[in-house]
Amino acid sequence: MKFRTLLRHFRESFKNIGRNGWMTFASVSAVTVTLTLVGVFLVLMMNLNHIAGNVEKDVEVRAHIDNAANKDDIKGIGKKITEMNGIQSVIFSPKDEELTNLIDDLGDNGDAFKPFEQDNPLRDVYIIKTKSPQDVIKVAKEIEGFDYIQSVKYGQGYVEKLFSFVNIARNIGIVLIVGLLFTAMFLISNTIKITIVARRKEIEIMRLVGATNTFIRWPFFLEGLWLGILGSIVPIGLISVLYYNLYKYAAPQITFKFIELLPASPFIYQVSAILIVLGAVIGIWGSLMSVRKFLKV
Amino acid sequence: MIEMIDVKKTYPNGVIAINGLNVKIKPGEFVYVVGPSGAGKSTFIKMMYREEKPTSGNILVNGLSLPSIRNSKVPLFRRNIGMVFQDFKLLQTFTAYENVAFAMEVIEKEPEEIKKRVMEVLDLVGIKHKARMLPSELSGGEQQRVAIARSIVNDPKVVIADEPTGNLDPETSWEIMNIFEEINKRGTTVVMATHNRDIVNNIKRRVIAIESGKIVRDEHRGDYGYEI
């Protein structure tokens, strides 16, 4: 293809947007609606994931070691834990340190424990983090079976509830994705159905006059690209403004420890980039779909 | 130039449209194709520009064997023939100028050459002054002029027309026929299916009459030959 032909296709694709008037409008609207839904959903999902990640990060296993264990036993336990599957980090915390931490954590009330400094009732502890937080329960169960382990704590009950909440939230996310994809496909295929009649004649005539399939496809491809980008403008604007304000005004009101929104600054740009790419893909896909049927090959 | 050898065409629904047809058309000829409705004229024409493939037999146009051309190569083949239809087949969102220019853009001609040549043919068919109008802003006769301009813009050796005056009033039909005559005078072969008795009887040319998918008459300077 000659360069001026490529220029011609660009020119033609811009002209088509104007020539096809309301069809352009219908396609852009379909993309706009779809992307608005996708965008809202994306913001929800990414924040949810962020919060879930925050919560999960704090989950750890604490293995308390029996006082009967000597130094070598303790080292042996540490080695065994390190060699288990899915372990991210193992930290040894001697009982003196545990007590100091406890006293610090309790602040003024901590003084009550001061007398115990001579005769520490606490145990040496291994603090274990797993690579996947969901492995915590399995790892805890396994360590329970080791020698010289007095008890294993990982927030029993609380952790199970947390995980089932996170799983449900993620499943809802998947259901939403699927639902959304169907909506998008429905909207776009409907728009294509409307445009197809007009386009069928157009393509037939182009082939009569000697246009190859590639030649016919190019302006359609570019037109789809422009339609997709046009369709992403409103959703991007809407979501950026809404999220920016949500982050600015609503987020400071939430003081729950783990619940924290993704900072507006990089997040809005990321979502915008995703939406513009999605718009382009949807536009190109829709446009090429509408020609494909009539390009006899 | 154009040759059909033992051509048969059966449509998928079982209708036999062309039933054993042999014909030769030499360069520079002007040929009318006549016959009753449903005789197979349009099918005959469509096979010449490879819109339909024969069920059996062979068709040669400009030395190419049409049945063996792949679908994706059909547009390339069509660049060497001009086509004119009863319903004009203009791109509705393109101006008259753009419709004609499109046929040259497709073969990647220089923009200056396109501009010059398109205005030239629009002038030839007498519609230069309406170059910027859309088909919807033109009369039937004017639209057909644009379609003819498009069919000849790349100097094809053959122009094929299926009832080009079918939608036009008698006076406009004569004007359109004058353009076809002019094209033919310049050496282009013209094959035209028509129901227009007046024209066939007055502008005497070769007449091929088709009935039930067969050539029943082939005369050098023939008559239309059917009562209306």
Ligand SMILES: Nc1ncnc2c1ncn2[C@@H]1O[C@H](COP(=O)(O)OP(=O)(O)OP(=O)(O)O)[C@@H](O)[C@H]1O
């Ligand atoms: N696409 C098609 N599918 C099935 N049958 C067809 C098709 N096109 C034409 N036919 C049939 O083939 C026969 C010949 O049709 P054709 O259009 O060639 O006739 P024609 O001579 O051009 O008629 P007219 O003068 O009315 O235009 C007719 O019986 C018609 O019904």
Ligand SMILES: [Mg+2]
């Ligand atoms: Mg016909």
